[in-house]
Amino acid sequence: MRYSSLPRRYWVAGIAAAVGLLAVATAAEESLPALIQRLQEEKPKFATRQQAMLADRYDLADRPAKDVTMSRGKPTQGGVRVKLPADMTWDKLAAMTPADVKEKGLWPAGFLPLPHPHHEAGGMIFPKFLIDETKKQTDRDLTRFDLDFDLPDHLLPEFPAAIYLTTRPDLGDVSKGKLVTLANFNELFKDALNPKQLEGLRLLVTPFPQQQFNATEDRRSAKAHQGVACFDCHANGHTNASTHTVGDIRPNEHRHRIDTPSLRGVNVQRLFGSQRALKTIEDFTEFEQRAAYFDGIPADAAKKGTNVLERGSQVHFMAEFQALLDFPPAPKLNVFGKLDKSKATEAELRGQEVFFGKGQCATCHVPPYYTDNLMHNLKVERFFKEVTVNGRKASADGPIKTFPLRGIKDSPPYLHDDRLLTLEDTVEFFNLVLELKLSAQEKDDLVAFMRAL
Ligand code: HEC
Numbered sequence: 001m002r003y004s005s006l007p008r009r010y011w012v013a014g015i016a017a018a019v020g021l022l023a024v025a026t027a028a029e030e031s032l033p034a035l036i037q038r039l040q041e042e043k044p045k046f047a048t049r050q051q052a053m054l055a056d057r058y059d060l061a062d063r064p065a066k067d068v069t070m071s072r073g074k075p076t077q078g079g080v081r082v083k084l085p086a087d088m089t090w091d092k093l094a095a096m097t098p099a100d101v102k103e104k105g106l107w108p109a110g111f112l113p114l115p116h117p118h119h120e121a122g123g124m125i126f127p128k129f130l131i132d133e134t135k136k137q138t139d140r141d142l143t144r145f146d147l148d149f150d151l152p153d154h155l156l157p158e159f160p161a162a163i164y165l166t167t168r169p170d171l172g173d174v175s176k177g178k179l180v181t182l183a184n185f186n187e188l189f190k191d192a193l194n195p196k197q198l199e200g201l202r203l204l205v206t207p208f209p210q211q212q213f214n215a216t217e218d219r220r221s222a223k224a225h226q227g228v229a230c231f232d233c234h235a236n237g238h239t240n241a242s243t244h245t246v247g248d249i250r251p252n253e254h255r256h257r258i259d260t261p262s263l264r265g266v267n268v269q270r271l272f273g274s275q276r277a278l279k280t281i282e283d284f285t286e287f288e289q290r291a292a293y294f295d296g297i298p299a300d301a302a303k304k305g306t307n308v309l310e311r312g313s314q315v316h317f318m319a320e321f322q323a324l325l326d327f328p329p330a331p332k333l334n335v336f337g338k339l340d341k342s343k344a345t346e347a348e349l350r351g352q353e354v355f356f357g358k359g360q361c362a363t364c365h366v367p368p369y370y371t372d373n374l375m376h377n378l379k380v381e382r383f384f385k386e387v388t389v390n391g392r393k394a395s396a397d398g399p400i401k402t403f404p405l406r407g408i409k410d411s412p413p414y415l416h417d418d419r420l421l422t423l424e425d426t427v428e429f430f431n432l433v434l435e436l437k438l439s440a441q442e443k444d445d446l447v448a449f450m451r452a453l
Pocket residue numbers: 124125204228229230231232233234242243244246258259260261262263266269271272273274275276281284285288289318322416
């Protein structure tokens with residue numbers, strides 16, 4: 001049958017349907033240049049939204065605390081940075097019941113879960129100082145065309161971080177002030193490690209394909225990419241506050257932003273991941289590559305080039321190196337992990353009293369490493385009604401790992417999702433969550449104690 005023999009309305013409808021189909025096909029197969037252009041046009045809108053939310057929640061100023069630095073000298077930021085609702089004080093808030101705080105909507109916004117820099121897009125995102133140094137040393141560009149990291153540098157861990165080896169405490173910091181990459185790891189470590197550990201370290205600084213950084217057209221780097229190395233996030237075996245959305249939760253609005261944890265002291269830990277509770281470093285190493293790198297989507301992993309590590313050698317070697325990473329020295333602690341009275345200040349000693357007494361912190365943060373290797377449900381949702389903030393539904397967190405507090409001043413921001421910027425913030429947070437009613441003096445002392453850990 002020829003078209004011309006059909007009534008006009010049929011072929012008009014036919015053409016319209018064909019055009020419609022074509023539009024669907026183009027949307028599904030948007031070319032990479034078109035995708036880049038579209039997402040770059042949208043980028044400022046989401047960046048502005050995130051910065052407005054951060055400014056609303058926190059005081060982001062560069063205000064170092066007196067007389068305290070991270071291990072290699074970066075100033076530690078001081079003061080409570082979470083903003084209070086209008087006409088509120090921390091003491092007034094602490095005097096209220098959780099139900100009352102919830103009912104009146106008085107929970108400080110900074111104590112709600114923190115959304116990813118662009119929550120709907122999600123994925124791995126690195127601070128600029130890491131991107132710049134990696135590019136300089138290895139020519140690999142970790143810039144995403146669709147989004148940038150959100151928090152200012154002064155609130156992040158020291159970069160590059162110090163590295164302490166359990167096997168060679170005599171050497172102190174072995175980083176020589178450099179970021180360890182594929183370009184320099186051998187030179188830096190050939191004399192301090194055995195060949196097996198050195199091979200483990202090589203794999204930890206070797207990039208492997210990942211959801212946003214790969215060689216397919218479904219990526220967020222301008223150029224085809226080799227991928228991401230473990231130490232792009234766990235820089236120098238510590239953390240640079242690179243972030244990601246957790247692979248385990250759906251739908252996307254419920255997925256947690258996750259702060260890269262330090263690998264210092266993983267050797268004494270028994271649970272890995274803020275919620276996953278994997279039982280060995282080997283399991284977590286394998287999980288990162290097979291699942292976390294691809295947001296828990298095996299089909300994407302297959303398409304984008306997952307690097308399946310061999311368990312008996314590669315995973316084992318990588319885990320062996322990770323297990324050498326020690327906490328930073330804490331010269332004021334004795335062998336029990338408590339303050340040596342001859343070295344500690346009055347404030348630190350009073351803080352220790354509160355930590356083990358009225359604060360009940362040691363119920364979960366048990367010395368010498370200040371973790372109980374368990375997970376706890378802090379039930380923070382007692383204090384607020386469910387609310388969606390920038391694409392993230394603030395709801396119940398569920399049980400979360402008790403992160404160790406040894407060396408804690410070196411790894412801001414705090415909590416699994418970076419929602420707290422200073423140790424002062426963590427004290428106000430736990431004062432409310434645990435309903436402790438600490439005095440101003442007790443709070444200051446707790447901070448002094450945690451800085452000594
Ligand atoms: C986005 C940057 C990123 C990269 C790249 C990365 N990690 Fe992680 N890593 C994280 C985050 C975030 C977590 C916390 C996960 C969670 O809370 O569920 C984590 C957790 C871990 C843990 C558990 C630590 C703990 O205290 O519970 C280990 C071990 C680990 N990663 C090893 C690795 C290894 C090995 C690689 C390379 C194969 C790697 N990571 C690559 C961000 C990263």
